[in-house]
Amino acid sequence: MPTNAPLNRKLRMGLIGGGQGAFIGRVHATAAVLDNRAALVAGALSSDPKKAKDSAPDYDIPADRAYGSYKEMAEAEKKRPDPVDFVSVATPNHTHFEIAKTFVEAGFNVICDKPMTFDLAQAEDLLKVVEKSGVVFAVSHNYTGYPLVRQAREMVLSGELGEINATRSSYIQGWLRTRLESENQKQAAWRTDPGKSGAAGCFGDIGTHAYNLGRYITGLQPKEISCLLKVFAEGRKLDDYGVAAVRYENGALGTVTASQISHGRENDLFIEVDGTKAAIEWHQEEPNKLIVRKNGEPHKIYTRAGGPYLGAAAGSSSRLPGGHPEAFFEAFANIYGTTYDAIVKRASGQKFETTDTVYPNIYDGVEGMLFITQCVKSSQDNGAWVPFRHPKSRK
Numbered sequence: 001m002p003t004n005a006p007l008n009r010k011l012r013m014g015l016i017g018g019g020q021g022a023f024i025g026r027v028h029a030t031a032a033v034l035d036n037r038a039a040l041v042a043g044a045l046s047s048d049p050k051k052a053k054d055s056a057p058d059y060d061i062p063a064d065r066a067y068g069s070y071k072e073m074a075e076a077e078k079k080r081p082d083p084v085d086f087v088s089v090a091t092p093n094h095t096h097f098e099i100a101k102t103f104v105e106a107g108f109n110v111i112c113d114k115p116m117t118f119d120l121a122q123a124e125d126l127l128k129v130v131e132k133s134g135v136v137f138a139v140s141h142n143y144t145g146y147p148l149v150r151q152a153r154e155m156v157l158s159g160e161l162g163e164i165n166a167t168r169s170s171y172i173q174g175w176l177r178t179r180l181e182s183e184n185q186k187q188a189a190w191r192t193d194p195g196k197s198g199a200a201g202c203f204g205d206i207g208t209h210a211y212n213l214g215r216y217i218t219g220l221q222p223k224e225i226s227c228l229l230k231v232f233a234e235g236r237k238l239d240d241y242g243v244a245a246v247r248y249e250n251g252a253l254g255t256v257t258a259s260q261i262s263h264g265r266e267n268d269l270f271i272e273v274d275g276t277k278a279a280i281e282w283h284q285e286e287p288n289k290l291i292v293r294k295n296g297e298p299h300k301i302y303t304r305a306g307g308p309y310l311g312a313a314a315g316s317s318s319r320l321p322g323g324h325p326e327a328f329f330e331a332f333a334n335i336y337g338t339t340y341d342a343i344v345k346r347a348s349g350q351k352f353e354t355t356d357t358v359y360p361n362i363y364d365g366v367e368g369m370l371f372i373t374q375c376v377k378s379s380q381d382n383g384a385w386v387p388f389r390h391p392k393s394r395k
Helices: 024-032 049-059 070-079 093-105 120-133 147-157 186-191 202-218 312-316 328-347 362-380
Strands: 011-017 038-044 086-090 109-112 137-139 164-172 222-230 241-248 253-259 268-275 279-283 289-293 300-303
Touching (some): 011 328, 038 049, 038 070, 147 289, 147 312, 164 202, 202 253
Parallel strands (some): 011 038
Antiparallel strands (some): 241 253
């Protein structure tokens, strides 16, 4: 697929999942085209062939590129003179591996929802396929796309906070306080099903986001993890609450808490980072503010408005003037935007970074699966400390 010519057109997107009744597929489709750098032109929108094709008009996908299955789509797109440049995988966890592998082996770039695969073995197999193929592969840990999260990362990596001693990250929800899965609620049904969600429920779904956020901001390498997972909704098969402690290689400590049974909580993802020179705090439900604290000084509130205190990463990730809130769709779009930069380079025959990327990549996806695996293992052993460092982790 790569050529030596510059790419002077919109990227062509294919969507897997996102059919009628889905949530995250529409988010992908909206974010992908937000900056007018891509157009959604093809899709296999459901595992039900009829539903897949019936859903296509909702996205203005033409009938001849509305496919009944992802395998049909991969075969057909390979033969077209104008194939898709990338596919976005927005399906339940247990389907990610086969879909992503099929398109990677066909030479297509992939943006995949998290958790990246059903289990760690699949993640490591997919990593080998991606490394062999040379495609661009991103994982939609979308919260890393917020401007002030990228600002926090710049501040940590530049040494502004000093040595990092501790991180505290949490993702607190309440929507699964009752067993919605027993009422055939679609999102609850597959997320609480071990055959579709994987070894963890709440911790696989949102605990991975909380962990990844700390990892992205600080760059700290994990060493060991201890975890306790719990089912509070009687009869549920997978955890709906959990806590973990992480020992990092520099001696820092981290905690991760995730809940889906806390009354009145919606999508309360937040993080605090303690350094020897300063501390920061950020909340996803108020994403346009970053709190910076130093002993003996008034607390500071950084905003997206810009100014000498903001770095280049925050500025380049913002679209609107301060005071006009940017949030979830825009953060998702920032993941797409930085991934597009790599896709364009590949299409033009240029070298592109694969490990130390601004967007979450295949290595982050593997580490996310290791996080789930080791948390479950630790919890099954009453919170025992277990090793937590993948040999191919992002540096």
